[in-house]
Amino acid sequence: MKSISVLGSTGSIGVSTLDVVAEFPDKFRVVALSAGRQIELLADQIRRFKPDVVSVANPADCPRLQALVQDCSVEIVSGIDGVVSCATLPQAQMVVSAIVGAAGLVPTMAAIEAGKDIALANKETLVTAGALIMDAVQRHKVNLLPVDSEHSAIYQSLSGHQYADVRRLILTASGGPFREFSRDQLEHVTLEQALNHPNWTMGAKITIDSATMMNKGLEVIEAYWLFNIPAEHIDVHIHPQSIVHSMVEYIDGSVVAQLGIPDMKTPIAYALAWPDRLPLSLPALDLCQWADLSFSRPDLELFPCLKLAYEALAEGGSAPIVLNAANEIAVEEFLQQNIQYLDISSVIRQVLDQYRNESIHSIDDVLHCDDRARCIARELIAQGR
CATH class of the missing domain: 3.40.50.720 (NAD(P)-binding Rossmann-like Domain)
Known part of the structure; x- marks a missing residue:
């Protein structure tokens, strides 16, 4: 036990x-x-x-x-x-x-x-x-076992293979409730709309992150560390059905994927029981009921948070810390209806621009940068009111 x-x-x-x-x-x-x-x-x-x-x-x-x-x-x-x-x-x-x-x-x-x-x-x-x-x-x-459905899928798809044979990782994203919105429509997004995720039932913060696709940006950074794969070999595909949880493409062109119904109990059970599997009492995936499994590339102009995450990962140092801290404050303010939906990415961009990048050597360094970035974000939001 x-x-x-x-x-x-x-x-x-x-x-x-x-x-x-x-x-x-x-x-x-x-x-x-x-x-x-x-x-x-x-x-x-x-x-x-x-x-x-x-x-x-x-x-x-x-x-x-x-x-x-x-x-x-x-x-x-x-x-x-x-x-x-x-x-x-x-x-x-x-x-x-x-x-x-x-x-x-x-x-x-x-x-x-x-x-x-x-x-x-x-x-x-x-x-x-x-x-x-x-x-x-x-x-x-x-052992560090990922519970995010996307990283669990990659972990499983890498099992039995050599890292040297990996060409790229493909993280799938539902695209959230706004995947088909125009820029004009995004300017009028309400909190209720942003909290209405089409596929997953999650907490408020992660639901908003999914709507902005910051959640996927954070997952790109997480995948970089978990799997030691360069950022330029980590792609994101929008997959509205949330059946293919992520994929690994190998150098011979083969793509290995993990599929399943969208239920977090599956990756949780995999992590808890690893290297074994548990006979969960969940509905089986019936692919015959899914006539269409579609994939597309995200529009980084409509989802700037994803672009900011890639940029922060490339910059390194304190940038990912600042990105995350600014996002947490901006999402908190959006949930309290103090800022608009599009202000979330704007606040993050401004904090990243104002914060001089620093080297990180300890957890204390992380906490210091996190605190400073939160202060800057709060000040920017207060100034904009």
Whole structure:
């Protein structure tokens, strides 16, 4: 039985992870959970999975949670120290890193340094600190299994093949709700429209990132670090059906792909059980029902966030950190309806232009750049009001 700690247990990935665990109680035991503000849901998870330790973001929520689970024997901790304790719990063999945004970096690094295998759903960890994370993975000899459906697909498509034989990686993207919009239409996008993803049910932040295609840009950077493939050999194809989750093209022209219904339980289960597979109770993929599987190249003029991500990766240094931080602030402001949809990419571009690129040597350097970039983004947005 594998003991796991789930960071971000009340988010969409965390909930799906626990659904997989519940389906295979003889294979997994939850020893730690960390969550943000959804205290009632966390209490339900505690009663259901009986972890040893749980962490909440705000210390003020501890008494409330304690009252909700007073019949459970569980240690309740809080703040960054609390989530790090969940990430490094001695009895945990694997840590599912599913905290949204750059907040997942510190606990994920702590888990790696504690010798835990990582099921990585927090793409910002590699976007902001790819070199540091991959170096730590090598030094501590841990396994890092991608949970993003696209990177899981590539991981599976690379299995049994030699990296030297790879010509390019092809990340597929649904294109979100605006793949057929014109520039004029994008100027009038509402928050409700942006949150209405056609294929996937996700949290608000990642749903907006999917609409702008920043999510795919972050995935390009993540793929660069995960698979050690130059950016010029990482392509993005819009695939509205979300059946082909990504592909690897080899030097002989062969293309190996992973297909499946759009359900995050599949890549989650693959990461949890690797190198084995689990008999999930999901509908089988019936290709006969899919007469058309279409692919096209994204228009970088309509989706400038994707272009900005490629540029930040090429620039290196602090640029990906700044890109991610500015995006998180811009998306937050858009969700609060303080800026318009097209302002998201504009804010990111302005922050990248203002921030002088720096070399990154430590997690402290990452956190410093992240904080400064967020301040610049907030100032720019405040000036524009």
